[in-house]
């Protein structure tokens with residue numbers, strides 16, 4: 107769960123979604139009407155753009171995520187585009203802004219959490235307005251009563267506690283679009299926007315964690331290594347695993363993907379010999395995008411998809427029992 111401000115508590119009864127701006131038929135829709143539209147349930151993997159930030163040096167400002175800020179849930183809702191289309195989006199419209207109910211201040215300026223997508227992205231991304239997660243009504247933490255889900259994008263795009271959608275005939279310039287969520291590497295503070303999730307594979311840590319170092323402690327012998335891999339740019343085409351710190355790599359076996367919008371499970375057998383080892387997994391997607399061995403630093407520590415390095419201490423079996 108990640109939120110920039112306090113969690114707003116909203117009674118569905120008094121709530122309505124405002125659709126306004128460059129549309130022929132601006133309106134407010136209540137939850138019952140949204141739920142009477144055609145509904146879909148889609149598994150979607152969402153990763154926070156700051157996931158992996160804590161591995162960067164020097165340490166960027168922000169939540170010190172290691173690799174845990176990613177999850178997959180089944181989201182139930184209705185597709186965004188048919189709703190916007192029915193409101194009559196002006197032909198000259200270029201972007202759509204999504205505003206959450208949560209707000210705070212930027213110094214003296216009142217500030218809501220608001221993000222935008224291009225009109226084209228609203229049409230093609232399969233974005234949905236979701237009111238349920240894993241078969242249960244959305245809870246307060248995850249955006250009740252309604253949130254946007256943008257498959258393929260880092261988490262910041264999936265605006266929680268959604269209360270207004272504004273169609274714009276110029277690009278949106280809000281703080282969380284124009285100033286934050288940028289890959290800043292130069293002193294002018296500018297940089298390209300963070301958009302889709304870069305390919306990434308993570309390993310389900312085998313064995314047990316060592317209390318002092320956090321390194322994994324594993325009994326020697328056959329170990330079935332497993333993990334997940336995802337990319338916001340397309341299907342995962344391969345996962346390679348290294349058990350020697352990235353010197354040699356071999357292909358893992360991929361399971362059938364859950365959905366085009368969700369991560370893929372992978373497995374590979376490992377004959378673990380006593381001693382210290384470093385495990386790594388590297389994903390490549392169908393567009394050919396892959397993971398770098400070293401992180402690419404940026405000021406806010408976004409989109410670090412460098413290959414994971416998982417230290418493992420393998421013990422001879424007798425020492426373990």
Ligand SMILES: Nc1nc2c(c(=O)[nH]1)N[C@H]1C(S)=C(S)[C@@H](COP(=O)(O)O)O[C@H]1N2
Pocket residue numbers: 107108109110111153154155205206207208219247248249260261262263264265266267268
């Ligand atoms: N309204 C609103 N939506 C938001 C945010 C927020 O602060 N306010 N945080 C975003 C970020 S940065 C992430 S990673 C995801 C986290 O979603 P989760 O809390 O369901 O895991 O929500 C996104 N949507």
Ligand SMILES: [Mo]
Pocket residue numbers: 108153154155156261262
């Ligand atoms: Mo995030």
